[in-house]
Each structure stands twice: as structure tokens, then as C-alpha cells.
Amino acid sequence: MRRRTAARNKQSRSNRSWVLRGGIAAIAIALGYLSITQSLGYAMAKGSPEKAYAIAPSDGRIGALLAYRLWAADGGPAQRDKAARIAWDSLVDEPLAVPAVATLAFDAELRGRSAEAKKLFVHSDALSRRELLTQLWLIEDAVRHDDVPLAIRHYDIALRTSPPAFDLLFPVLAGAVSDPAIFKVLVPTLARRPLWGEAFIRYLSTSGPDPRRTAHFFRLLVANRITVPEVDRAGVVNALVAANAFNDAWAYYQTLRSSADRRQSRDAEFEQQLDAPTAFDWTPRMSDFGLTATIQRTDKSGVFDFSAPSTVGGIVLEQLQLLPPGRYQLAGRSTVIGQTPQSAPYWVLICTDGRELGRVAVPNASQDNGRFAGAFTVDKSCPAQVLRLIVRPSSAVSGVSGQIEHVLLRPL
Structure with missing residues (x-):
């Protein structure tokens, strides 16, 4: 011994x-x-x-x-x-x-x-x-x-x-x-x-x-x-x-956001303005081609503001999810947006293996007060997903601009 x-x-x-x-x-x-x-x-x-x-x-x-x-x-x-x-x-x-x-x-x-x-x-x-x-x-x-x-x-x-x-x-x-x-x-x-x-x-x-x-x-x-x-x-x-160590990442993420729930998206009202967001937080995406995306404070809570010049599109916002298998609803509210249906921005949920799990269009602010909703199905072969807001290229001289006041992805 x-x-x-x-x-x-x-x-x-x-x-x-x-x-x-x-x-x-x-x-x-x-x-x-x-x-x-x-x-x-x-x-x-x-x-x-x-x-x-x-x-x-x-x-x-x-x-x-x-x-x-x-x-x-x-x-x-x-x-x-x-x-x-x-x-x-x-x-x-x-x-x-x-x-x-x-x-x-x-x-x-x-x-x-x-x-x-x-x-x-x-x-x-x-x-x-x-x-x-x-x-x-x-x-x-x-x-x-x-x-x-x-x-x-x-x-x-x-x-x-x-x-x-x-x-x-x-x-x-x-x-x-x-x-x-x-x-x-x-x-x-x-x-x-x-x-x-x-x-x-x-x-x-x-x-x-x-x-x-x-x-x-x-x-x-x-x-x-x-x-x-x-x-x-x-x-x-x-x-x-x-490193694709999603469970370890989530476990450590909870030392920063103890109330976070992996069964749904986070910060539905855009209240957090983070200097160093993680992949599990809302992450605005900007580009050298004129896409702008920021989370801003308002009198009530917060808002996500985005704009793109004419003929330019792309990802403007994303958040990593670790949703268990099941059915989920995405619901929210937009303002300012005014586009043709063909040029309307949309939400997409993508599995990290590249599969698209569905889309939810963001209507004009004048339509049902800008409310939008849709559903996704997550299967067992997709342990991690990314929720993204995509701006389509528009032929309008003014391009595309808008705000998202609220968005939440949660189990049905």
C-alpha cells in the first residue's frame, strides 16, 4: 500500500x-x-x-x-x-x-x-x-x-x-x-x-x-x-x-443568471444591456454593409432596434437555446416596421447541426398592433438551437427599420 x-x-x-x-x-x-x-x-x-x-x-x-x-x-x-x-x-x-x-x-x-x-x-x-x-x-x-x-x-x-x-x-x-x-x-x-x-x-x-x-x-x-x-x-x-460543451456552458451561465430557465428564451422585454453578452443572452449582430442592431432602454423596460439600408439583409439578433424535445410557441410584438409581406423580417429557429425548425414572420406595426406568433417542434436529435431575427433585403429606398418590444419562446 x-x-x-x-x-x-x-x-x-x-x-x-x-x-x-x-x-x-x-x-x-x-x-x-x-x-x-x-x-x-x-x-x-x-x-x-x-x-x-x-x-x-x-x-x-x-x-x-x-x-x-x-x-x-x-x-x-x-x-x-x-x-x-x-x-x-x-x-x-x-x-x-x-x-x-x-x-x-x-x-x-x-x-x-x-x-x-x-x-x-x-x-x-x-x-x-x-x-x-x-x-x-x-x-x-x-x-x-x-x-x-x-x-x-x-x-x-x-x-x-x-x-x-x-x-x-x-x-x-x-x-x-x-x-x-x-x-x-x-x-x-x-x-x-x-x-x-x-x-x-x-x-x-x-x-x-x-x-x-x-x-x-x-x-x-x-x-x-x-x-x-x-x-x-x-x-x-x-x-x-x-467547444460544443453546451451543458457545461449552461451550468456556468447560471452562475451569472441564476433565474435563467433553459426551457424558454431569456429577457423577453430586452431589459438587459450587457457589455459582454454570452451566447445565451440576446446578441445584436451588425455588419460592415450598414446593418445596425442595438438594445436600448425605454421608460418601461427595453427595446431591440434595427435597421438595414436598401438591398441589404442578414442576421440582426440571436440567442442560443437548449430546449428539451417538444412543441414551442414564439410570440411577441413589434413597432415601426412597415414592409411588404415579401420583405418582412422573420424569426427562425435553427438546430446547431444546420437544420431549420421553422419560421415566424414579423408583420407591419399596423397589423394587429405588431403582434406575431408561431410554433416550432424540437426533436431529440437537436439538443441545441439558435433563435435568430433575420432582415430580408428590401428594394425600398429607405431600406428596413423596426423595433421589437417583446419576444418569448416557451413550451406550448
């Missing part, structure tokens, strides 16, 4: 190592030149470090920069030896030259002197926390020793002190959020509201590797009183929809 438990723990650590490290060592070497050029504005202003070093070889700062650049360029053993010699000489002239310390640390690591490399990296970190490659090495070393708190601490330092680290570290950290040990440490880190926190949450909502994991992570954050902006929660709903 103990052997099996130990094996599981070892496997867990191994998985965590892959998740957290994410090939950081290899990436760090590749980024060496980029990192050094980003941190050397003053040296580059004077010309290349090589020329500056030739002019002032006793300036430890310039020597340290040159050493780092030579070592990161990976020109072979001879060049690395030269870089190490310059780095040592630079530290004699300038003991606080961080690039020189980092150069020697990487050189020691490459030569297999791990204990010496760690000592140097720790010293580099003590001198300055703005050296990204030092933080990357310390992250990897912490993971190697299964020290998750220390790894997250260095993630925090790297992300706070080096904005370019976002692109490098966010994908790796995003893949780790489902690990309970990592979450346990990450939560208090995010609770301190670091400058990178909101950007990381936004990254998860738009680019996270698994929207199901992201939804679970956001639930845990909210449970721990950490604010997740609604735009990011909506982003996860839409990511789940895009």
Missing part, C-alpha cells in the same frame, strides 16, 4: 513538474538574447556592448552586459569560456553587476555544477528581481524539489517585474490551475491583487487550454471571495459553447 501511495505521489509530482516547468529551461536559453537587449537601453544607446567594452574594459557594467550577450548567443565552448572570463572580471570591477552573476550561473548549470549554479542564481535574485531568466531558473529549481509555494512565489516576482513574462508564463500557469496543490497557493497570491492578476484571469477566459477547467477555477476563485469580472465569466461561457 505504501509503495502504491508513494508511486501515486511521485506521479503527481511528475505531472506537476511538466505542468509548471513547461520547457522553461529551453525557452530561457532561447530568450537570452531578447532579455539582455530589453534590459540594456543605456548600453545600446552608446553603440554595441562590444564597442563599448573595447572603449571601457574596466567598466564592470558594460563587461557584464557583454558577457551575458556572448554567453546567450551560444557561439560554442570557446565563446562561453570567454563570456565567463569577462563576467568574473566584471564582478571585480562591479560586484553588483547582475548580468555577470547570471552569466556565471548559467555557465555553471551548463557544466553540471548545479550547487554552484543555484548559489549564483540565488545571489542574482538577491541583487535584482528584474532578471527574468534568473526567475525562470528559480521556478524550475523549485518545481524540481516539489516546492510549489516557492515556484508560485517566483512566478509572482517574474510577472510583477517583467511584463514580457506574460506571454511566456501565462500558458504554463494556465495549464496548472486545476492542480489542487497549485490552486491552494495561487489563491492567496491572486487575493493580494497583483498587477498581473486581472490579465491572467482575462487570459484564462479567452485563451485557456480547457474551458471546463477554467470554469471550475473561476468558481473556486469566487468561492474564495476573489472577484472574477463578468466579461471574463461570459468569455468562459462562450468558450464552452464554442
